[in-house]
Amino acid sequence: MTTPEMEATIDDNPVPESVAEAPGGGQQGQWRLIWRRFTMNKLALVSLVFIVLLILAAILAPLIATHDPLYLDVSKSLLRPGHENHLLGTDVLGRDVFSRLIFGLRTALIVGFVAELAALAFAILIGLVAGYVGGRPEQLLMGFTDVMYAFPGYLFAVILVTVMGRSVLAVILAIAIASWVGQARLVRAQTLTLKGRDFIEAAQAMGAKGPRVALRYILPNAMGPILVATSFGIPGAIATEAGLSLLGLGVQPPTPSWGSMLTEGIAYTQVAPHLMLAPAILFALTLLAFNWVGDGIREAFDTTGRAQ
Amino acid sequence: MSAERERLLEVRDLQVRFKMGKKQTELVAVNNISYDLHAGEALAIVGESGSGKSVGVRALLGLTAENGKVTNGTALYKGEQNLLTMSQGRLNRLRGKDIAMVFQDAMQSLNPTLTLETQLIEHQIWHRLCDHTTARKRAIEMLGKMGIPKPEQRIHAYPFELSGGLRQRAMIAMAMVTNPVLLIADEPTTAVDVTLQRQILDLLADIKAEGTAMIMITHDLGVARDLCDRVEVMNNGEIVESTDMTNFLSNAQHPYSQKLLAATVEVGDVVDEPDNGDVKASGEDGPSDEAPVQSGSVQSGSVQNGSGEGGSTAPEPADVVLKAVSVSKTFHPKSGVVHAVRDVSLDLHRGETIGLVGESGSGKSTLARIFLDLIPVTDGVVEFGGKDLVQMKPAERQDLRHDMQAVFQNATGSLLPHYTVLDNVIEPLNIHHVGDPASRKARAKELLTKVGVDPKRGHQYPRQFSGGQQQRIATARALALDPEILVCDEPTSALDVSVQAQILDLFADLRSELGLTCLFISHNLAVIEKVSDRVAVMRHGWIVELAPTKELFNNPQHPYTRQLLNAVLPVRRDPQQFDNAVPEPTEDENSELVEIAPGHLVRQSIGAATEVPAA
Known part of the structure; x- marks a missing residue:
């Protein structure tokens, strides 16, 4: 975290002629530079590798799972980890915990990514238009945003689940609706800041018009903080999904989900702690990894505009 | 106390290093500098940005940044106490009491x-x-x-x-x-306007006269000359020349010192005649009207507001490419009303350069933005090629953008940070759909070469270039569309003198080569004198004087113009007598520009008997 201050303090020094040997042309070079800075944070890098492994595991879930996650065998109820070919034991209905975890991972990641990306897309649309256009449209859009902000997120979940039934789609929608608002405000704030920067005025003096200025000059420069927010939003969405399951508003059982596994596990903490511990540990690790990656992204973007 | 010239400070072999970036690469910011300071003496440490002048002095007070370290040297204060090794407690007893510091930005x-x-x-x-x-x-x-x-x-x-x-x-x-015994001033006047700079320096001169020793860190040789007895020239962390001021000015030895002196642009460089401007005591015709802020209470003045001098001087109307008629711009911030530009009429003739000079807040940048069609006028008409800007169709406006380009003060900020240098220069061609991708690229490379940037570095980003290089790139971008008019808003203000000299030369070359019409804005009179054919002096949104450059600098008429000129601190000659009293504003709704000589307009009160009836 010392980098920006250090560079700021030696403001007396000229920018070395060729500091970062950023190769390539166009915007690719920019991203490559950010990637290089990201990789300097080892914790973030390890976390990223972990997340990539999680994603692979989710995609290849049918190959990795040792059992059918939905297959019940009450005679094998509450087996200890390692017994009878069940790596992490079985739950009260005799389902394989490991397999359910892997398929639950699928649910978690789908919910996390899809909900956040949908929210992001909508937030960019609203925030960018509001921030750039200003005036009446801005008042309308941000007024709408503020109204949405006034509703508690769980309210949407209750309504959607009531209307659509308990499904992954309902959960995703509920989370997206609850989280685009903050994002939109962030996008708008970024847009407003960038709109006042000299290069935007210079571009307008060159004759650049609205959409070009908004999409090609403002948006790319606003992406840093937005991506950081998104990278923290994904674990948030995963946690929300678990929370909804805990309240009985989550994914419909028997579809495996970490939230419902946790809920079931809590009832058997005394008899079979692994039922609760296995999803809890994986859950915690996943959230940590996402947060560390988020930190890494933030640091990588932190020095943008300054030579490393 | 006893000796006539007590040695106050002896700095020997001072070295400061910084650790930079994640790899902790070492950078020697100050490399073994040595100098003495005697009691009551004023020492100037001059150099360009990055020379280590500030770091070296701050290190004496233990004000080195966290990642920096004094790695060598001694600094004896009053011959006994080493500032560099003394305990924090003892240093604290000196700082602020015996040794005080003044910074750039209050x-x-x-x-x-x-x-x-x-x-x-x-x-x-x-x-x-x-x-x-x-x-x-x-x-x-x-x-x-x-x-x-x-x-x-x-x-x-x-x-x-x-x-x-x-x-x-x-x-x-x-x-x-x-x-204090010693006052350290780190660029104390860099952020202020010329007249204020002069006042501050006069104040510092008084302090010095009372016996306080001074170290003045500055990049401005005029400031150094005004106040200091000795000078240390720093370059790349080293003192390259150490001498007394008169010797330095007349007989600088080191090539870098000579370069610095040569690069200094100065009022009077162009017109080499002794200025006889202040024959009529400059400040005296001011006090006639007392209240400085009386624009609110003017009643009789509402007769003619934005009328009168409309056409001013239009010798060859056919050649007027850009014309402002009684243009005003009023902003309405939360705290009230700001008249940024008032009743400005100005013709820009083909091929000429008009210099717009004034202090901060005089409205010169606002005027530039009006010309660039970045902000609408509140009142008045701007004509481009004989057509009213307001009545132009969108397509015509787009053509205007094509024909008029701008270079801004902050090159770093005005280039697109996420585009490579080449893409930055190509962008205006993209916007106006000129040529195909291949020809655009070729054109951009050609322009970069023209402004002196190696096109091989085109794939790098603006931030990887130095300030001067960035300004060259911004200039290349402005030239991409072959504009007729170039609006330059303080293009050299953020640059070091040597770089400024290069950029000004570049502009001169480009103007003669391309026949550009230029509106050149600066607060620096010397720069304005160097580049302009005609000069308009602005104050409080009004143009107070407009004249051909030579005429304006040799025969300034408006008291404010005179004060501006008198405030200048030249390097190669003595500064003018400076009257501290700010001339009372003569410009208000009751004034108009009067032509006192061909092409020379001065704002004067009409109906000198402006007795404001007490309401």
Whole structure:
């Protein structure tokens, strides 16, 4: 975290002629530079590798799972980890915990990514238009945003689940609706800041018009903080999904989900702690990894505009 | 005390290193510099940005940044105490008491949450100089001495309640209130306007006359010359020349010193005639009308507001490419009404360069933005190629953007940070759909070559270039569309003198080569004199004087123009007598530009008997 201050303090020094040997042309070079800075944070890098492994595991879930996650065998109820070919034991209905975890991972990641990306897309649309256009449209859009902000997120979940039934789609929608608002405000704030920067005025003096200025000059420069927010939003969405399951508003059982596994596990903490511990540990690790990656992204973007 | 010239400070082999970036690469910011300072002497440390001049002096006070370290050297204070090795406690007893410091920006350096009273008293108490009552008395005295009117009231003010000039004075008062032996001034006038700079320096000269030794860190040789006896020239962390001021100016030895001197652009460089401007005592015709802010109470003046001089001088109307007729721009911020530009009429003839000069807040940049069609006028008409800007169709406006380009002060900020240099230069061609991708690229490379940037570096980003290079790139971008008119808004203000000289040469070459029409804005009179054919002086939104360059600099008529010229601190000749009193504004709704000689317009009050009826 010392980098920006250090560079700021030696403001007396000229920018070395060729500091970062950023190769390539166009915007690719920019991203490559950010990637290089990201990789300097080892914790973030390890976390990223972990997340990539999680994603692979989710995609290849049918190959990795040792059992059918939905297959019940009450005679094998509450087996200890390692017994009878069940790596992490079985739950009260005799389902394989490991397999359910892997398929639950699928649910978690789908919910996390899809909900956040949908929210992001909508937030960019609203925030960018509001921030750039200003005036009446801005008042309308941000007024709408503020109204949405006034509703508690769980309210949407209750309504959607009531209307659509308990499904992954309902959960995703509920989370997206609850989280685009903050994002939109962030996008708008970024847009407003960038709109006042000299290069935007210079571009307008060159004759650049609205959409070009908004999409090609403002948006790319606003992406840093937005991506950081998104990278923290994904674990948030995963946690929300678990929370909804805990309240009985989550994914419909028997579809495996970490939230419902946790809920079931809590009832058997005394008899079979692994039922609760296995999803809890994986859950915690996943959230940590996402947060560390988020930190890494933030640091990588932190020095943008300054030579490393 | 005893010896005539007590040696106050002996710096020997001072070295400061910084660790940079994640790899902790070492950078020697100050490399084994040595110098002496005697009591009562004023020493200038001059150099360009990055020369280590500031770092080297701050290290003496233990103000090295966290990642920096003094790695070698001694600094003996009064022959015995080594500032570099003494304990923090002992250093604290010296700092603020024996050795005080004045910074560049008072707004940044004063604590915004405390009143002047607290800030001028607390360090007196810390140093146990006196009790609170005496401290307060001394603070008020010092504020008064620094030229702050009504000090016993102003002492209750917060920094933001003071004007820039008073703030700067208050900061100096804060440094001086402990009666230090040594005052370190780090670019104390760099952020202020010329007239204020002159006032501040006169103040510092008084302080020096009372026996306080001074180290003045500056990049401005005129400032150094005005105040200092000796000079240390720094370049790349080393002192390259150490001599007394007169010797330095007449007989600089080191090539770098010579380069610095040669690069200094100065009023009078172009027109090499002795200025006989201030024959008629400059400040005296001002005080006729007293109240400085009377624009609100003007009643009789509403007769003709934006009329009158409309066409001003239009010798060859056919050649007028850009024309402003009685243009006004009023902003309505939350705190009231700001008349940024008032009743400005200006013709830009093909191929000429008009210099627009004025202090900060005079409205010159607003006028540039109006010409660039970036902001609409409140009143008046801007004509481009004979057509009213307001009535233009969108397509015509787009053509205007094609024909008129701009170069801004902040090159770093005006280039697209996420585009490579080549893409930046290509962008205007993309916007206006000129040529195909291949020809655009070729054109951009050609332009980069023309402005002196290696096109091989085109794939790099603006931030990887130095300030001067960035300004070249911004210029290349402005030229991409072959504009007819180039609006330059303080293009060299953020640059070092040597770089400024290069950029000005570049502009001169480009203008003669491409026949550009130019509107050149600067607060620097010397720069304006060098580049302009005609000069317009702005103040408080009005044009107060408009004349051919030579005429304006040799025969300035408006008291404000004279004051501006007198405030200049030349390097190669003595500064003019400077009258501290700011000339009262003669420009208001009751004034108009009067042509006193062909092409020479001066704002004068009409109906000199402007007795404002007390309402």
